[in-house]
Amino acid sequence: MKNKRSLFAVPYVGWMALFVVAPIVMVVIYAFTAAGGGLTLENFSRMGSYAVVFTRSFHLALIATAICLLIGYPVAYMISREGPGLQRVAMMLVMLPMWMNFLLRTYSWMSILENTGLLNRFFSAIGLFKLLNTVFGTDLEYFAMINTKGAVVLGMVYNYLPFMILPIYSVIAKMDGSLLEAARDLGANSFGVFRKVILPLSLPGVLSGVTMVFVPSVSTFAISKLLGGSNELLLGDLIEQQFLGTAYNPYLGSAIALVMMVIVVVCMALMNRFGEGEEQAVML
Template sequence: MKNKWLAIPYVVWMAIFVVAPLILVVVFAFTDNANNLTLDNFSGMATYIPAFQHSFVLAIAATLICILIGYPLSYFLSRESLMVRKVAMMLIMLPMWMNFLLRTYAWMFLLDDNGLINQFLSNIGLFDLINNLFGTRLTSFHMINTQGAIVLGMVYNFLPFMVLPIFSVIDKIDPKVIEAAQDLGASNAMVFRKVIFPLSLPGVLSGVTMVFIPSVSTFALSRLLGGGKTLLLGDLIEMQFLGNAYNPHLGSAIALVMMVIVLVMMAIMNRFGEGEEGVAML
């Protein structure tokens, strides 16, 4: 009974800062400026279908890149000594100690046409070599204000969310299971394909969820690294609440639809995760 009283501050916090805002979002999504029930907010979203497409395409691209980078990194780290793991994890988490916007501004400086990357390439003579070979007048690579820069920002900021769950799952795989497979004649490739990868899939699915959700809802990256040329869902929602096109009812409807889509995808990922755990146990 005493332990239940300890949960009261948490319940109050959740009610004020989680439940109440969600209720307001639902109320605003189904009402108009006169507080009348309406579905016009949802029908008006058809104009912004390209924003949905851009958000999901870029988020999927960033998630796939994080898998391609994060899984091998997690796998090799799980094979290293404890000291190497600690140093590697510190380096992976170190950027997270810095403010999100500061990290993004740093990438703006690096990717600019006159930024550090282009200056370095110019100093080593790469542009002169390309111009001599192909007869061009290239002075820099245009990387900033592109969709590629947005994806790069997503990967850089959210890669730790892919590495940590995968590493945690692989690190907990019982070495006896791997030894048993090797004793039965399985090659290293077969051990990875039949044992390690299936057992690590729950970590992969957790990483996919943790990377995809913030990627699909981000707004600062598209404005700073994309130059505002690519409208994403986060930008669209922000515009409805803070921009000149002030319409909190439409913004709430878009936010509600996005939340439903994310919850459905999380449910699907969890279902696959449960299935993979069952297969692995068999």
């Protein structure tokens, strides 16, 4: 009887085979296929020339993830300490920007960061450039903010910060309050409670937050194109060019996508193992 009801899953299992597993198999096949057909490893050996892009992507994504964690964790923690009404409103405010498509929001950053953009106009209106120029004898007219690595990182942090806040918040909010009381009764000060109880228990939320920020950051292509100009090519841009752009070569594109996928999966597996160890330590 019980097994019969599991048949409800059959349509979805079929769907997954067709649209989740088969496409990934396609990527693997393409990655090992030469442009003219036939098995080859050439796509991978050609990738050496893109090592710069690989390191840049992982570097920028790591920075963005670290900043998201540094901002997102305190925010999630503070929200969970507020009253229930304020908590609800705050979480709504965290989710709400996602309803305006991320491209639009990133585009809006362009007008803020441009050389003649709103921030530079604001700085010049309050006389910051005049001040700096007279103090340091420089000839500044604007801060070059757009088309830099910093702008790309800002775009990543801006777009993916909610993905860090949400999982951390949901873990902290579900935490058993009596644990905190017990820790306090046993003599821990508020920093001790945080370090010995809250932080270890919230680690699963941190891990899923880190994943949810790092993966889209390392693979983004629109953010780098809008805020990084043409100087800061990322892995995502590289893949996009191979499929829909000027350098049409889906075989190379698949190989790059495959390598990126494998690196990400390995990173996540390592991190999860590390995380599990921590959890067990807490339980002991």
